[in-house]
Amino acid sequence: MDVLIRADYDQMSKTAASRIADLVRKKPDCVLGLATGGTPIGTYKELIRMHREEGLDFSKVRTFNLDEYLGIGRDLDKPYPQDQSYARFMYEELFKSINIPLKNTRVPDGLSKDPEAFCVEYEEAIRAAGGVDLQLLGIGGDGHWAFNEPGTSLASKTHIEALTRQTLDDNYELFYKGAGFSRDDMPHFAITMGIGTILSAKSLIMLANGKKKAGVVSAALEGPITSQVTSSAIQMCAGKATVILDEEAASSLRNIEFYQHKEKLKATL
Ligand code: F6R
Numbered sequence: 318m319d320v321l322i323r324a325d326y327d328q329m330s331k332t333a334a335s336r337i338a339d340l341v342r343k344k345p346d347c348v349l350g351l352a353t354g355g356t357p358i359g360t361y362k363e364l365i366r367m368h369r370e371e372g373l374d375f376s377k378v379r380t381f382n383l384d385e386y387l388g389i390g391r392d393l394d395k396p397y398p399q400d401q402s403y404a405r406f407m408y409e410e411l412f413k414s415i416n417i418p419l420k421n422t423r424v425p426d427g428l429s430k431d432p433e434a435f436c437v438e439y440e441e442a443i444r445a446a447g448g449v450d451l452q453l454l455g456i457g458g459d460g461h462w463a464f465n466e467p468g469t470s471l472a473s474k475t476h477i478e479a480l481t482r483q484t485l486d487d488n489y490e491l492f493y494k495g496a497g498f499s500r501d502d503m504p505h506f507a508i509t510m511g512i513g514t515i516l517s518a519k520s521l522i523m524l525a526n527g528k529k530k531a532g533v534v535s536a537a538l539e540g541p542i543t544s545q546v547t548s549s550a551i552q553m554c555a556g557k558a559t560v561i562l563d564e565e566a567a568s569s570l571r572n573i574e575f576y577q578h579k580e581k582l583k584a585t586l
Pocket of ligand 1: 351352353354355356357383384454455456457458461462463464491
């Protein structure tokens with residue numbers, strides 16, 4: 318695992334975007350695993366800039382998103398994307414501003430009539446696409462990856478998950494409050510890729526920024542591997558995981574100096 322520490326959110330986002338752009342140039346039909354939340358917004362902004370100013374071409378890229386709330390989604394009866402779904406988030410924050418065909422983008426279907434069957438189908442679709450080349454991840458306040466809340470098996474595949482109070486509180490602030498929804502309007506379940514699904518990606522980039530994430534980042538990277546902090550599974554990603562942090566999110570790590578030393582050494586290879 319490589320840990321890259323950057324001065325601030327902007328630098329963290331630029332480093333992540335440049336890694337994603339390198340892959341898109343090298344493999345124009347690559348499969349990207351994408352995340353929602355506040356953390357990747359700067360990365361998506363930088364990818365949009367690269368598309369507009371440098372002609373970064375997404376026309377053959379395919380994407381699979383990590384998760385979606387159960388009960389909401391791309392509802393054709395509503396003026397899509399006027400809802401609080403992650404499908405809407407992806408459209409607003411990235412897809413509408415780059416040249417990716419929407420048919421190449423998949424977000425779990427929160428409105429599926431048979432969510433259990435959908436989970437199996439989603440796994441199959443990822444496999445049929447050749448697997449995820451690069452999975453982008455944030456980390457939740459309770460250490461989750463995607464919506465894999467504490468106690469979820471580290472071998473889990475795409476499944477339905479109940480959300481913790483902390484996740485509901487965090488996401489209420491981010492998505493629902495400003496849109497005038499009450500706390501009770503929030504879905505309490507989600508469809509999520511499992512930790513096993515995430516670990517099967519060919520490479521992973523995990524992002525975290527801000528003081529608020531410092532404790533959970535140190536638990537995930539330097540604490541025990543445990544289903545109580547599902548992102549601690551990153552420690553099992555031999556040679557394929559990169560963690561990009563701003564200084565605040567890195568501030569509780571024990572081995573900061575070594576991570577910085579290793580980055581400098583690797584640049585000389
Ligand atoms: C979103 C996702 C979540 C977020 C996490 C952090 O698709 O999978 O695990 O990455 O909750 O959210 P933010 O970035 O809002 O702190």
